[in-house]
Amino acid sequence: MILVLLGPPGVGKGTQASRISVHYDIPSVSTGAMFRDAVARGTELGRTIQRYRIDKGEYVPDEVVVTAVKDRIAEQDCKVGFLLDGFPRTTPQAEALNRLLSEQSRRLNGVLNFAAPINEIVQRFSGRRVCPNDGSTYHIEHQPPLQSGLCDLCKTPLITRPDDDAEVVKRRLEVYAEKTAPLVAYYEKAGLLRTIDATKEPETVFGQVIAVLEGWQWHI
Ligand code: AMP
Numbered sequence: 001m002i003l004v005l006l007g008p009p010g011v012g013k014g015t016q017a018s019r020i021s022v023h024y025d026i027p028s029v030s031t032g033a034m035f036r037d038a039v040a041r042g043t044e045l046g047r048t049i050q051r052y053r054i055d056k057g058e059y060v061p062d063e064v065v066v067t068a069v070k071d072r073i074a075e076q077d078c079k080v081g082f083l084l085d086g087f088p089r090t091t092p093q094a095e096a097l098n099r100l101l102s103e104q105s106r107r108l109n110g111v112l113n114f115a116a117p118i119n120e121i122v123q124r125f126s127g128r129r130v131c132p133n134d135g136s137t138y139h140i141e142h143q144p145p146l147q148s149g150l151c152d153l154c155k156t157p158l159i160t161r162p163d164d165d166a167e168v169v170k171r172r173l174e175v176y177a178e179k180t181a182p183l184v185a186y187y188e189k190a191g192l193l194r195t196i197d198a199t200k201e202p203e204t205v206f207g208q209v210i211a212v213l214e215g216w217q218w219h220i
Helices: 013-024 031-041 044-049 062-073 076-080 091-103 118-126 166-180 182-189 202-219
Strands: 002-006 028-030 082-085 110-115 128-130 137-139 193-197
Touching (some): 002 182, 013 028, 013 202, 028 031, 028 062, 031 062, 031 082, 062 091, 076 082, 182 193
Parallel strands (some): 002 082, 002 110, 028 082, 110 193
Antiparallel strands (some): 128 137
16 A cells, blocks of 8 residues: 655644554655654765755755655565655655656555644644654644653653744745645546545544545555
């Protein structure tokens, strides 16, 4: 199964990606997490990424992102399938994904579009916390960690992502509307899109996801 998770920043894609990944035992490939990890580890990709203002919500150029995804999905664990969280984010990236998959005689099975009103997304950002060690995400009200301020999995103190700052969030939503929102129509036209109401609690949203994916099994 090869899936794309689409939706504005802060809508809950990361949380759903982790759940889908566990449920179907397929890797979740998050370009944002890959970039943050590469910067933290100071790899060659990390040094390239540092030339762009990802901490200010600006996109990394398509060629850089596509090369990183190409390398990642060629790895052994992606042979069974994978889901993409945060990629593609532009029409050229979507076209590059089609090319990468057809080179491997594979194809995209479906796109889940997570939708929520902008004001709700802005409000969610203010409570979002992440684990700098394993990337798991929490929300101080909607999805609090078991122990306040600590990651459930590794007990690392949680942080606010620098790009969750209110001004940067505004910019990220603008960039999304301009560059990524057109992908909704792109994938709808391709007959691959299903929209999920992401305003509900994570458990309820996951219920919708499973219902859609089970309904899709025949063409996966
Ligand atoms: P995310 O964790 O998905 O919100 O990604 C964090 C940041 O990484 C984004 O705001 C972008 O600056 C950059 N980024 C992640 N994925 C992409 C992509 N597919 N295309 C361009 N930039 C990206």
